[in-house]
């Protein structure tokens with residue numbers, strides 16, 4: 666699986682370890698055992714892991730240290746490289762997890778969405794949305810700080826078996842309606858993520874502007 670940053674870190678860190686403890690006491694659910702998972706990142710900020718802006722550093726501290734995922738099952742970036750090199754290096758690291766596959770196929774992507782409809786570090790009207798060759802790309806002018814990041818691109822995101830968007834808060838209500846119900850000829854980045862299966866986990870505040878469930882024709 667691959668994880669996104671932002672508010673998702675706290676949300677997963679608050680919920681998953683408790684679920685893991687619950688499931689660990691259950692008879693089956695061996696498949697849910699954490700040691701079977703490899704964890705990558707849908708995007709990452711180019712800062713040291715000890716920086717509070719480091720997505721991997723936050724997950725290690727708040728989540729991964731509390732569940733039994735072996736350290737070598739977490740595929741982190743090399744934040745000491747220049748951003749272009751860090752992107753190339755991360756693409757190599759991910760491809761090593763999928764030997765022989767032309768395109769790595771993640772089982773699960775867990776994504777957030779910004780109030781402008783960005784996801785990962787793919788922002789509206791950014792040239793990266795047209796990237797069709799690289800699976801990981803650098804960005805040095807992220808509108809959301811910090812500016813230097815690496816990000817999965819749409820070819821990699823759309824090759825996944827499934828994606829889950831987790832969207833909360835009223836600041837996302839307008840953009841969520843646009844992504845799920847809009848008919849724009851220029852869809853927002855979150856609306857361009859269309860792997861085999863996409864599920865949206867939203868709270869009442871972020872869903873407050875959606876049409877009533879009965880008459881939605883969701884993508």
Ligand SMILES: O=C(O)[C@H](O)[C@@H](O)[C@H](O)[C@H](O)COP(=O)(O)O
Pocket residue numbers: 669670671672673708709710720776777778779780783784785786809
């Ligand atoms: O590292 C990042 O910044 C994220 O990957 C980014 O894409 C995030 O998911 C959205 O900006 C939503 O973040 P919030 O849930 O905090 O609004």
